[in-house]
Amino acid sequence: MASVDFEHIDKIYPGGTQAVFDFNLTVADGEALALVGPSGCGKSTLLRLLAGLETATHGTLRIGGQAVNDQPPQRRNVAMVFQDYALYPHMSVRRNLEFPLKMRDLPRAEIERQVRWAAELLGLGELLDRLPRQLSGGQRQRVAMGRALVRQPTVFLMDEPLSNLDARLRVQIRAELSDLLERLSATTIYVTHDQAEAMTLGDRVAVLDHGHLQQVAPPQELYERPANTFVAGFIGNPPMNLFPARLVADAGGLRLRAGDQSAPLASSATATECWGDYLEQPLTAGLRPEHLSLTTEAEAGWRAVVHDAEYLGHETLLYLRLAGLADPNPILVARLPGIRPFHKGDAVKLRLDCERLHLFGPDGERK
Structure with missing residues (x-):
């Protein structure tokens, strides 16, 4: 295996559309990196650039420290697994697995050894004589991965390989793929648009938006310390609650104010040290749904109105609007344990876990 380097990569298509902007990233030898972002953000373009299916407008691509910009795809020793399986329908599983090895003129004994290895690794032993149309979606995806594995490439490139599977099968294959990569x-x-796949499969996760790299970090850091409002609002299911707020000072220290409501910040001395320079500035406050809870009417809390409720058995997702906020009033989500009956329009009081508060400046960057 080898490391991969993207150095100041730009990709501009004929007509002037720019898909990737000054992209810089190093993938370590043996690392699994997940590229995640909304459709059209440049994920697949980066994969195609590395595979040699597209040409970078500017910048340098390196595999194992060697620049590969001018090398044709067949000399880059990368293997790609596509969304649509791309199996030869008239060939058996065995012949599909053998095909890339035959193209390299390997000895028959070596071809058979590699096919046996891949079939055992992926649980395809009983399927070798079947045609693709006789396989389930999960089995076809295993064959597609096996065809990439037998080549023993320097780098594996996977372009949304599970997106054609149904939800239950996607979870099963995702677990198998995670074990395989390990x-x-x-x-x-x-590459995926599914953040659950990205957070499960990636040693690190790189988040893209409109061709710009927003943040790259291990999954836990990405969840707990998003670099900006885009990452905060994209990572998490449901994503982080974001709402306009200001920091104000009183005799007890700092308070978080949203509209006509406010809450004291825990550890005010620490809060003043961290955020004292942002007093009375327009900010965006962020809290994960699990860091919102309900209080009784007699306790201190923020007034809110129920907009909707989603009952999931083990938990209830409560969709709320804060009282006193000017339009547009964002909907906040609270994750509550168990099933709790609510009706649209119910008045409730919220407790905010301000020790888990995230603050972002007017530019959207983390404070």
Whole structure:
């Protein structure tokens, strides 16, 4: 395996549309990196650039420290797994697995050894004589991954390989793929729009938006310390609650104010040290749904009105609007344990876990 380097990569298509802007990122040897972002953000373009299916407008691509911008795809020794499986329908599973090895003129014994290895690794032993149309979606995806594995490439490139599967099968194959990547210690770049896949499969996750790299970090850091409002609002299901707020000072220290409501910040001395320079500035406050809870009418809390409720059995997602906020009033989500009956228009009081508060400036960047 080998490391991968993107150095100041731009991609501008004919007509002037720019898909990638000054992209810089290093993927370590043996690392699994997940590229995640909304549709059209440049994820697949980066994969195609590395595979040699597209040409970078500016910048340098390196595999194992060697620049590959001018190398044709077949000389880059990368293997790509596509969304649509791309199996040969007239060939059996065995012949699909053998095909890339035959193209390299390997000895028959070596071809058989590699096919047996991939079939055992992916649980395809009983399927080798079947045609693709005789396989389930999960089995077809295993064959597609096996065809990439037998080549023993320097880098694996996976372009939304699970998106065609139904939800239950996607979870199953995702777990199998996570185990496979761990056993192989393979350098892998995995493109997906599904953040659950990204957070499960990636040693690190890179978040893109409109061709710009927003943040790259291990999954836990990405969740707990998003770099800006885009990452905060994209990562998490439901994503982080974001609402306009200001910091104000009183005799007890700092308070978080939204509209006509406010809450004291825990550890005011620490809060003043961290955020004292942002007093009375327009900010965006962020709290994860699990850091909002309900209080009784007699307790201190923020007034809110129920907009909707989603009952999931083990938990209830309560959709709320804060009282006293000017339009547009964002909907906040509170994650509550168990099933709690609510009706649209119910008045409730919210407790904010201000020790878990995130603050973002007018530019959207983390404070």
